[in-house]
Amino acid sequence: MRDKDSLYLAAGDSAKDLIEEHALRQRAGLPGAFLDHRMLLSEYEISRAGALLSPGSADADPMQLASGLLKVAVGRGARLFEGEATAFDSAAHSVGVQMKDGYTIEARHVVLATGYVMPEIVKATVQKPSSSWAIATRPQPDNIWRDAALIWEDSKDYLYARSTKAGRIIIGGEDSDEIIEPEARDALIADKADALTKRLAALWPRAKLDIEFRWAGTFDTTSDGLPLIGPVPDHSGVYAAYGYGGNGITFSYMAAQLICGAIAGQHSPLLEDFALDRDGT
Ligand SMILES: Cc1cc2nc3c(=O)[nH]c(=O)nc-3n(C[C@H](O)[C@H](O)[C@H](O)COP(=O)(O)OP(=O)(O)OC[C@H]3O[C@@H](n4cnc5c(N)ncnc54)[C@H](O)[C@@H]3O)c2cc1C
Structure with a gap:
């Protein structure tokens, strides 16, 4: 588990919505700063209309996290059974x-x-299920943005970008609430991976677009x-x-x-x- 800042990027040409969001967060006592286009570019080398920078996030390898939690549970007396x-x-x-x-x-x-x-x-x-697609590059540890902040976007079906300890860049999004069946979802992996690669190049032009993994998953949302x-x-x-x-x-x-x-x-x-x-x- 690594402590991280998160960077919430404006998705369009204006940062107006983010400024409003920042005011609401301040009113609720949440910490964070608004970065305008110029500050975002000079501090993070990311060219967007603005961003909200917030402390208090974290990332982890989800497989390791899940197996670590199960180990703790078993250590406390839980019994695990595999089955449907x-x-x-x-x-x-x-x-x-x-x-x-x-x-x-x-x-x-x-x-x-x-x-x-x-x-x-x-x-x-x-309840409403939604599918999501993601790609991971080969490790490029010298090529990660500042502090490997957790990046996401101010839009409904947002793009997100993360890094791993080994320096891979993971970028995901392109969500759909219409394509849920695993076969149809997985058939789109190649096309969605291409779209995500293009979006990575636009977000972080320094990235080497050497994609090693492509995958899809489905998760549950609510209206x-x-x-x-x-x-x-x-x-x-x-x-x-x-x-x-x-x-x-x-x-x-x-x-x-x-x-x-x-x-x-x-x-x-x-x-x-x-x-x-x-x-x-
Ligand atoms: C590509 C992608 C990226 C995501 N990124 C993030 C992120 O960055 N941060 C974040 O917080 N969340 C993220 N999410 C969402 C997160 O993964 C889900 O919210 C979370 O996994 C839900 O956890 P869960 O344990 O409830 O369900 P799941 O992880 O879906 O696990 C449910 C388990 O139950 C099993 N199961 C189902 N039916 C039965 C049955 N009848 N009997 C026995 N077992 C059964 C399934 O096989 C599965 O193993 C992401 C999701 C996707 C798809």
């Missing part, structure tokens, strides 16, 4: 989880966290931008955590806090904002 859950049966004091291989797992509380594929018992209407976290209505003992959008790290942490709290009998007003059966209109 097919049905859930809530009784008065326990929940039965039916597995595809014929076994049933019984637990006092069950937390669903199956990504963009929701089991039928979750009836959320605000109101808030996650779906909390008890599953009409299924006592079952909780769910979905709809993180591009904020998997932030919302998954909140989900862990809120669901542990709910199981322990604490109520947070956030559970109303994140309710699975809310009307997102």
Whole structure:
């Protein structure tokens, strides 16, 4: 895990929206600075109308992070099973989880966290899956922008750029909420990788466009931008955590806090904002 600043770039010709966003963040007490075109160019060598620079972000290798967390859980007594859950049966004091291989797992509380594929018992209407494409260059550690800040853009389907410890540049975006099926999504990898390579060249002309990896993934978004976290209505003992959008790290942490709290009998007003059966209109 590496502490990082984040750089939120203006997507169009004007930085007007970013100046408004900066004022809102200041009013909410959030730290950060507005960089105009000239400051952004001189400090980051990036040519955009402006940017918001914020402290307090971080990046990590997600595979290492996930396996590290699982190791800690196992160290504390968790048991891991690989398998596909097919049905859930809530009784008065326990929940039965039916597995595809014929076994049933019984637990006092069950937390669903199956990504963009929701089991039928979750009836959320605000949920919407979205696909995203990404590429990674070969390592070029001498060629990374200042402080390897986490770059993203002020637009709905934003472009983002990251680096890895070895100095690869990762750039992603080109999202679509229409192409979700894995086959159709993956068939677009070559075209989307070309588009992303062009966008990398425009964003960071110093980059060597030597692309080693290209991939696609699907994740869950919601129509109101808030996650779906909390008890599953009409299924006592079952909780769910979905709809993180591009904020998997932030919302998954909140989900862990809120669901542990709910199981322990604490109520947070956030559970109303994140309710699975809310009307997102
Ligand atoms: C290309 C891309 C880039 C992203 N970049 C970022 C980023 O920079 N920062 C950020 O914070 N977020 C990012 N996200 C979003 C983030 O990846 C997701 O929010 C996060 O992975 C969701 O975590 P999850 O554990 O809820 O679901 P997932 O990671 O989707 O995991 C769900 C798991 O459940 C399993 N599963 C599904 N159904 C069943 C079943 N019936 N039985 C058993 N298992 C089942 C699946 O196989 C899967 O392993 C990105 C997403 C994509 C696609």
